[in-house]
Amino acid sequence: MKRRVNWWTSVSLTGTVIKYLSVALLLPLFVALVDGEGVMTFVATIAITLTVGVALERFERDDELGFREGFLMVALTWFGVAVIGTIPYLIAGYGTESMLANPVNALFESMSGFTTTGATVMGDFTIHSRAILIWRQLTQWLGGMGIVVLAVAILPELSVGGAQLMDAEAPGPGLEKLTPRIAETARALWGAYLGFTILQIVLLYGLHLGGMAPNMDVYNAVAHALTTMPTGGFSPEARSIEAFSAAVQWVIIPFMVVAGTNFALFWHVLTGESEQLFEDSEFRAYLGAMAVLSAVIAGLLFTGAGLGAIAGQVPPIIGESEDALRHATFQVTSIMTTTGYASMDFNTWSAPTQYLLLFAMFIGGSAGSTGGAVKVVRWLVILKSLRRELFTTVHPEAISPVRLGGRTVDERAIRGIYAFTLLYVLIFFFGVLFVLVDMTRIQDSLSVLEVMSAVAATLGNVGPGFGAAGPMNNYLVFTQESKLLMVFLMWVGRLEIFPVFVLLTSAYWRS
């Protein structure tokens, strides 16, 4: 038994991950070379990243990675890459009008990228080079399936503690090992992720070639695939997906659905057990929730009840069934999977419709997907265990295990799910309170719905909220303090609270 947490092992492993991050920087460097703009930014960033990575890696590390070091490494890595991710923004923004020259804004944007939140402080998109924008999208793609999962897939030294690490990072309760070797499981997940990304690039660009998407060039196709699959939502267009044709919007919807699905299910489909996909109760509930919400909102939009006072400014939607259905489905899938794209400015929607979307922000995607928030499986377990409580009130001696798809859920897991969800809601309320007080301090009057949506959108890694933080606006309206809080919310939201919060307990540090 180790006496205390070995800091240096975790720091050193974080250094290794940062060192390899420089490889990812080659993509924006390539774009910069093609465009002949901002080349030095990325050369410098690569140099700094390599230096920091190698320096941290030199700390002496134990061969054995305990679970405490695992938590620390995962939390540090995510914070570390977010800090490293700010370097291109800071260098490129130095001495310009860019909001990203401010370190807090840069950290917000970088953390929002890696955690696949998609909340942005960028106002004017045109002042940034395509290389900077592709770096922004790439951070989401790397963060989607998980940097640590990627590290487990390629770093042999993580083979032993790999399962711990992936469990700490992967969304949802519990980790499903697909293969006997954890590195192979990690590779399978990343393989499926890469495959879907390439497929989406091909389809989007195919639409362009087919004349159905005029402005979906190669750059845009890559940029959008890189931010759909991680349920990120960083579009290089200020108007998000509204800038593209209806065909593009219809193609993106199924990819968001896929991104919010447990990737292990696709692995089963690929290995010939396709029945597992539709037998999975979480998947069915996930599709069901999405379908119901989409149908309700489509109905509201079709009749006009879903639109707010400024409805006159939006494209015709009342009485247009295709438009109503497309915008409703697009927004519901986008918000529920926590992607955060918008096919139209849903700030123009009425308050009840927006509250429905706020509700969808808490549902989230499936466990083992790239989606954020609470996750469908947790709600499913909570609902089933509540039903059990009612049943055992009438039949006190009855023993009724909570079942999920034929398997019973361990009582400890149920406790963990309650604890997670309660903690999630508490953090949400604390965050709302903090931001409201902060905004009152500077005498800015944001509505409660606006603040709630911004906090829920950052904690759940959704991205846009409503009103000032809406899809066509940005988070610049918030103070530095509120933005730092949201950086923290995105960080704990992506790691599902426990890996970060456990570091704050004395039990963690005691021997």
Place this chain on the structure above:
Amino acid sequence: MRVIVVGAGEVGSSIAASLADSHEVVVIDIDRDRVEALTYSLDVLAIEGDGADLDTLREAGIEQTDMVIASTDDDETNIVTCGTVKTTSDAFTIARVKNTKYLTTWQSKEGAFGVDFLVCTDLLTAESIVRVVGLPATQDVDAFAGGSVLMAQFGISAESPITGQTIRDADRFDSLTFAAILRGDAVVIPRGETTIETDDQVIVIGSPESVRGFAMELAPGQGGNGQDVVIIGGSEIAFQTARLLEARGFHPRLIEDREARALELAERLPNTTVMESDPTDIEFLTREMVGQADIVIAGLESDERNLLASLLAKRLGAKRTVAIVDAGEYVDLFEAVGVDVAVNPREATAEEITRFTRDEQAENVALIESDRAEVLEFEIDADSILAGRPIQQSVADLPEGVVIGAVTRDNRMITPRGDTVIEVNDHVVLFVDHDAIDAVTASV
């Protein structure tokens, strides 16, 4: 045929006894006293030794043996015995096991473990219980001709609506034949004027609907399909019973007092409400309204507690009780003091194995009251004395104590009447008194 029976417990002895008349039987057991007892009580060769030991098997003459039946109380011993037999002989092997996991393995690959026929005691018992559940007032039910014909045995009480009636009056059902009446130790072949008396056991053969209709008439208001089933106890048989009931669309309740077992059962039985409680706690039984159940099945692991639980349930108002009785000699006692149906796993097993050894002559066999009579299913070939003749003619050539219960043609049942002509390839279901079995098998 030379048969080796390994294990001379209740099952082995009973099989040996029923085979001894027509076959050369060798019994192997490790218990000296049992071997000695058998030597004197049955006309068999009894050998002391371990059935899984090749030397013992050789001593029993394994090379000349056609069939080996491994029927000790230990699953593993029975399986290993069959495997051992297969190393030196091609004898047909039958193994008796309790645990269904072996059955599952065996079913997945022909000849697994070197076992040619595997009898799963727990499952078999559960199956016989479940057959009884659907039919109120039945003591025993068996299916024939692919399920299109049922044989059912009913106990007649003083309150039964047909008590005191003649067969002619009671015979109000289409496609139902009164095959026999068991009265005391006698087997009565009913004629039109035979009167049905209290405490008779009536055996009927007919279509499933008519048998169900008859059952409903005998026990009116008993729910019929037994919607509300309570299983007391969490033994393996109880578990299998619940599982089979679930498969038939029932939602039984099950009571088990060991916490860990209750949890295990709850996890394995998605459509059963498992409750953790002392099954003899009257307050609990009252609160859970066990008295309103259509049928209560006692599947605890002790005969005494099963008796107590059944009587308690009956007292609270349960319409029907079924109890598992481990000790064969208690079966009659249980039924005498008020348990409606007593099921003995060993008897069920012995019956199944015996039935299997008879299968060579008949398509399917049901044993009545252990061995007093049999219900046999035959496929009629051209040599049969029944072929091509109306029943009233062939009856004259059949021995005493035989009743033609049902005829099926292309899986459809035909009610046998005097002028019914039986054709080649028809299936007939016959009730046969024990003494007439050999004669019937030879001629039909």
